[in-house]
Amino acid sequence: LTYSYLNQIRTAIDLLASLPLIGPKTATKLAFWIIEAPKSKVDKLLDTIRELKDSLEPCRQCFSLTVRGRQPCDICQDRSRQRSICVVESAMDVFHIESSGTYNGYYHVLQGLISPLEGIGPGELRIEELLQRLQKGNYDEVILALPPTVDGDMTSMYIAERIRERQLELTVTRLGFGLPVGSTIDYADSLTLAKALENRKPI
Ligand SMILES: [Zn+2]
Numbered sequence: 333l334t335y336s337y338l339n340q341i342r343t344a345i346d347l348l349a350s351l352p353l354i355g356p357k358t359a360t361k362l363a364f365w366i367i368e369a370p371k372s373k374v375d376k377l378l379d380t381i382r383e384l385k386d387s388l389e390p391c392r393q394c395f396s397l398t399v400r401g402r403q404p405c406d407i408c409q410d411r412s413r414q415r416s417i418c419v420v421e422s423a424m425d426v427f428h429i430e431s432s433g434t435y436n437g438y439y440h441v442l443q444g445l446i447s448p449l450e451g452i453g454p455g456e457l458r459i460e461e462l463l464q465r466l467q468k469g470n471y472d473e474v475i476l477a478l479p480p481t482v483d484g485d486m487t488s489m490y491i492a493e494r495i496r497e498r499q500l501e502l503t504v505t506r507l508g509f510g511l512p513v514g515s516t517i518d519y520a521d522s523l524t525l526a527k528a529l530e531n532r533k534p535i
Contacts, residue, residue, distance in 0.1 A: 341367075361491060364527050395441040395458050395463070396426045419491065420444055421484070425477065434526035437475075440465065442521035445483040446490055454490055462491070466500050473503045475532055492535050505532040 343367050349359035366374055391398040391405035398405035407413070407426075416437035420426060426439050442457045449525055466474065476491060478484035508531025 394439045396439050413473045418475045418477050420477050426479045432525045434529050445488045476506045485499045506535050509531050
């Protein structure tokens with residue numbers, strides 16, 4: 333590629349191809365879509381991305397997302413919710429469960445799972461913060477909504493054990509899968525998720 337404009341396009345394609353789920357073919361199509369689309373449309377896209385990146389931060393209580401400076405988040409501040417905490421791997425799971433409209437309690441985002449293979453221990457997750465929340469607030473139930481994988485199971489067992497040790501008086505449940513083994517929550521449609529939440533079982 334000897335002409336500078338071709339190199340410029342190549343640079344954009346490489347950058348787009350580095351995004352998750354985007355291969356070189358899609359990246360090339362996207363680059364030309366950007367070049368040929370109305371400027372107003374591209375500007376709106378860029379503004380939305382920048383705003384998304386600049387205006388959100390983790391909630392200091394549940395570690396889901398909140399508008400910057402609004403601590404704790406709207407869900408944590410909502411007093412009308414049921415006294416349960418749904419424990420999930422990531423903020424994306426909160427997004428999915430909220431979108432499904434099947435759950436009306438609070439959340440706690442672990443920001444990962446225990447994974448010996450990847451060298452992630454319990455200390456690197458928000459487990460201690462969860463236990464402190466449970467000890468302080470009067471919650472009735474903890475729902476472990478973690479994926480049905482080796483890491484997800486190990487993390488669920490670990491948390492259930494820590495809750496038992498502290499002799500907290502609350503029910504600990506897991507999602508009734510429902511969800512195919514090896515899948516994570518974000519792959520499940522809202523109907524599967526609704527069923528899994530409905531069929532939750534004590535552990
Ligand atoms: Zn929160």
